[in-house]
Amino acid sequence: PIGAVITFIALLTGAAWGKPIWGTWWVWDARLTSELVLLFLYLGVISLYASFEDKVLAARASGILAIVGVINIPIIKYSVDWWSSLHQPSTIRITEKSTMSTDMLYPLLINIVGFGMMIGAITLIRYRTEILARNGMRPWVRDLATAEEAK
CATH class of the missing domain: 1.20.5 (Single alpha-helices involved in coiled-coils or other helix-helix interfaces)
Structure with a gap:
C-alpha cells in the first residue's frame, strides 16, 4: 500500500506538472505508461493478498506476483534512455557527471x-x-x- 500510494501521487503530480508543459494531462509516454503499469501491479498484489482467507497462501501468491513485477523496475528506470519520448534523458548519473x-x-x-x-x-x-x-x-x-x- 505504501508503494501504491506513492506511485499514485507521482502519477497525479506528474500530470499536474505535465499539463502546462505538454498541454495535456496524460501522454502515452514510455515513462508514464511503465509507471502506470507499476501502479496496476501494486494494486494487483494488494488485491491478490486480500482475496485469500489463508494469509500464508495469500502471501505466497502475492509474493510471486511481486517478483514477476520486479521486471518493470529497470523498464521504468531506463525508459527515457531506450525510447525517445517527451521526458528528458536521465539527469542524475552515478558513473559520470x-x-x-x-x-x-x-x-x-x-x-x-x-x-x-x-x-x-x-x-x-x-x-x-x-x-x-x-x-x-x-x-x-x-x-x-x-x-x-x-x-
Missing part, C-alpha cells in the same frame, strides 16, 4: 534521502502492526497492550 545544476541536484538528493527515510519508517510501523495483528491472541501481545493502557 550529472547534467543537473548543483543548485538543484543537492536539494533533490537530500529530498530523496528524506523520502527514503520516511518510507522506511512507515514500512517499519506497518511491519510492527502486522506482527501484532497476526499474534493478537498470544500472551505477549496482550501483556504489551495492557502495559500500554497502564501508561
